[in-house]
Amino acid sequence: xxxxxxxxxxxxxxxxxxxxxxxxxxxxxxxxxxxxxxxxxxxxxxxxxxxxxxxxxxxxxxxxxxxxxxxxxxxxxxxxxxxxxxxxxxxxxxxxxxxxxxxxxxxxxxxxxxxxxxxxxxxxxxxxxxxxxxxxxxxxxxxxxxxxxxxxxxxxxxxxxxxxxxxxxxxxxxxxxxxxxxxxxxxxxxxxxxxxxxxxxxxxxxxxxxxxxxxxxxxxxxxxxxxxxxxxxxxxxxxxxxxxxxxxxxxxxxxxxxxxxxxxxxxxxxxxxxxxxxxxxxxxxxxxxxxxxxxxxxxxxxxxxxxxxxxxxxxxxxxxxxxxxxxxxxxxxxxxxxxxxxxxxxxxxxxxxxxxxxxxxxxxxxxxxxxxxxxxxxxxxxxxxxxxxxxxxxxxxxxxxxxxxxxxxxxxxxxxxxxxxxxxxxxxxxxxxxxxxxxxxxxxxxxxxxxxxxxxxxxxxxxxxxxxxxxx
Numbered sequence: 295x296x297x298x299x300x301x302x303x304x305x306x307x308x309x310x311x312x313x314x315x316x317x318x319x320x321x322x323x324x325x326x327x328x329x330x331x332x333x334x335x336x337x338x339x340x341x342x343x344x345x346x347x348x349x350x351x352x353x354x355x356x357x358x359x360x361x362x363x364x365x366x367x368x369x370x371x372x373x374x375x376x377x378x379x380x381x382x383x384x385x386x387x388x389x390x391x392x393x394x395x396x397x398x399x400x401x402x403x404x405x406x407x408x409x410x411x412x413x414x415x416x417x418x419x420x421x422x423x424x425x426x427x428x429x430x431x432x433x434x435x436x437x438x439x440x441x442x443x444x445x446x447x448x449x450x451x452x453x454x455x456x457x458x459x460x461x462x463x464x465x466x467x468x469x470x471x472x473x474x475x476x477x478x479x480x481x482x483x484x485x486x487x488x489x490x491x492x493x494x495x496x497x498x499x500x501x502x503x504x505x506x507x508x509x510x511x512x513x514x515x516x517x518x519x520x521x522x523x524x525x526x527x528x529x530x531x532x533x534x535x536x537x538x539x540x541x542x543x544x545x546x547x548x549x550x551x552x553x554x555x556x557x558x559x560x561x562x563x564x565x566x567x568x569x570x571x572x573x574x575x576x577x578x579x580x581x582x583x584x585x586x587x588x589x590x591x592x593x594x595x596x597x598x599x600x601x602x603x604x605x606x607x608x609x610x611x612x613x614x615x616x617x618x619x620x621x622x623x624x625x626x627x628x629x630x631x632x633x634x635x636x637x638x639x640x641x642x643x644x645x646x647x648x649x650x651x652x653x654x655x656x657x658x659x660x661x662x663x664x665x666x667x668x669x670x671x672x673x674x675x676x677x678x679x680x681x682x683x684x685x686x687x688x689x690x691x692x693x694x695x696x697x698x699x700x701x702x703x704x705x706x707x708x709x710x711x712x713x714x715x716x717x718x719x720x721x722x723x724x725x726x727x728x729x730x731x732x733x734x735x736x737x738x739x740x741x742x743x744x745x746x747x748x749x750x751x752x753x754x755x756x757x758x759x760x761x762x763x764x765x766x
Contacts, residue, residue, distance in 0.1 A: 301372075302327045302356040304346065307502040308509065310406065310462035311365030312353040316498045317458050318369040321383065322376050348691030349651065360640060364654075366398050367646035369455050374639045382452040389611050392622050393449040397456025399615030399653065400448075404600065405439070405463045407658045408432040412470065413510050414681075422518030429471055436473045439464070440481040441599060447484070453491060461488045465499055469507035550577045552619075553597065553605040555584045556752025557759065559657060560616030561604045563713035565752075567620050567706050569744035570634060571627045585759060617649045620706040633704050641701065648692070648700040648707035656685045657714045663721065667763050675721050675764060682718055686729055689715070693731035712739040716753055720760065 301319070303326045305312030319326050331337045331352050338350045347354045347363045355362050357375075362368045373384040385391050412428045415421035439460065442448065448456040464485065475482045489495045552568075554561045568574050582588040582603050589601040598605045598614045605612065606619045613619050621636075628635040636642040659681045666672045689711070692699060700707040715724075715736065726733045739745060760766060 299358055300325045300327050301358075302329055303353055304329045304331050304343070304355070305353040306331050306333055308333065308506040309352050310466050310503070310506075311459075313499045313502050314365050314459045314462040315353050315355070315368050315372075317462070317492055317495075318372055318383070318455065320493050320498060321458070322372060324372065324376055344691075349655070349688045360643075362643045362647065364647045364650040366402065366455075366459060366650055367643045369458065370646060371639055371643045373455065374642070383455050383458075385454070388622075388625070389609075390450065392611055392613060392618060394454045394456045395618040395621060396613050396615055397448040397454070398459055399618050400439070400442070400600075401456070401460045401463055402650065402654050403615060403658070405435045405460060405467065406654070407661075408435050409463060409467050409470070410658070411662060416510055416514045416517065420517045422514050424514075432467060432471060433473065435467070436464075436478050436481060438599060439484075440478040443480040443484050446487060453488075457484075457488060458492070461485065461492070462499055462503075465503040466506055469503045470510070549608075551580055551607045552577050553580045553582050553594070553603055553607075555582050555588075555603050557584060557756040558603050558752070559660070559713040559717045560602075560710070561713075562716075562749045562752050563652075563706075563710040564604050564606075564616050564619050564623070565748040566709040566713065566742075566744065567623050567634070569748050570704070570709070570742075571623060571632075573623070573627050576627075615653075617653050617710060620649065620710060621646075624706050634706055645700045645705045645707050648705075649710055651685075651688070651692070651699075652707065652710045652714055656682075656689070656711065656718070659685055660714055660718050667760065670763075673764055679722055682722055686715070686718070686722065686724075686732060690729045690732050693735050698735065708735075708739060712736065712745075713749055716749060717756065720753075720757060720766065 301324060303312070303315060303319075305315065305328065307313070316326065316328075331343070333352075337343060338347075338352060344350060346356070346361060349363065351363070353365055353368060355368050355371075357371075362371050370384055373381060377383060384394060408428070408431050412425075412432060415423070439448075445451050447453055448460060464481075468485075473481070489500070492499070552564065554565070556562055556565065568577060582594060584603065588594060589598075589603060595601060597607070597612065600614055602614065604616050604619060605614050606622065607613075608622075613622060624634045625636060630637065636645060663672075663675050663678050663682070666678065667675060672678065689699070696702050698704055698708050699711050715732075724733050724736060757766065
């Protein structure tokens, strides 16, 4: 086990991801030098902080000069570097670890994204609304987690990082909209179990959840009192919750099955990785027609209650998030020395960070616009693109630092991001004067020998569906 230094943590008590890092550090017995970031005062927008994190989000750690920017990348990094042998927070067994990754992605792509869709208009747009559809969407997250809790903890019988991350978000959600506890017995029991199990739970998590909900409600009421009131300067708390796997080889295993529809950006990211790894003949593809409701069939819902694609099944393992699938494929099939291999904690943290950027930021902003288009809520997306453009601004800053999105060689993060960005480009032309490095990188990705077959075909199919909804 590595010597335990004092690690700098840039965070705010309001931030669920920041609280997840503090809870993890406490479980590991690590000392943290807390550097408070006052979001209301704009500390995260200063030049000094932007040099640490161009996304201007928290938390960020500085571990002796090693900068890790995403909460899930951070907590995995901390466990891998400082955890004792045999620890269960992020287990070594590849199947157990994949389950933890799936739970972390559930937090990032389901729980937190639904919470964020509620509070972002209040914080950024001066909204005073409490949209019932967003409340219902958030409460559906309670139901999904309740149904997933078939054991004491999210990934099995032991506490893992999936629990630590999810409880930080769930505690905040419940402060916004308390759940009907009679409807979610497994979830309630899990919350009570964690509140008793996690050290200093109230101080490290519950107090911050209460404070964030109170601040948000205060701003909402202020927005409602005067439409001319100055909008809040509170910017994005990191909240990009994401997870990624660091898995041991599994060379003898049952056949893999990938449920897919190539109109989906997450599916296309996975297909690019499969092509890059040269393992298409080792994975059976099962087509799920999203536009004909194949993902809502009773048979498919038994496989994935989230009714999303892609899904990867490998023996008893079922992964329902593309980012968990990408990492699992990478570490299952990429031998040492392969460009997609994740050979050390720092490399993994860099790749995880950018996967989380895609999952929690770029893709979610694209998905929100797509939901509005296909529900008929909007027919002209041009007034809804600023959050996407801001995400591309952040990507430009990342690409100023390295050849590819995560580091100086191709990684699975590039596949996830290019699949999303190529979709975003349907609405947001990639202007070379504003995003020169993004355009250079995008051209490199388009030149990959498998790009057209694995990404452009599905993209063109999506474009045809969109043509029936909006003017392209």
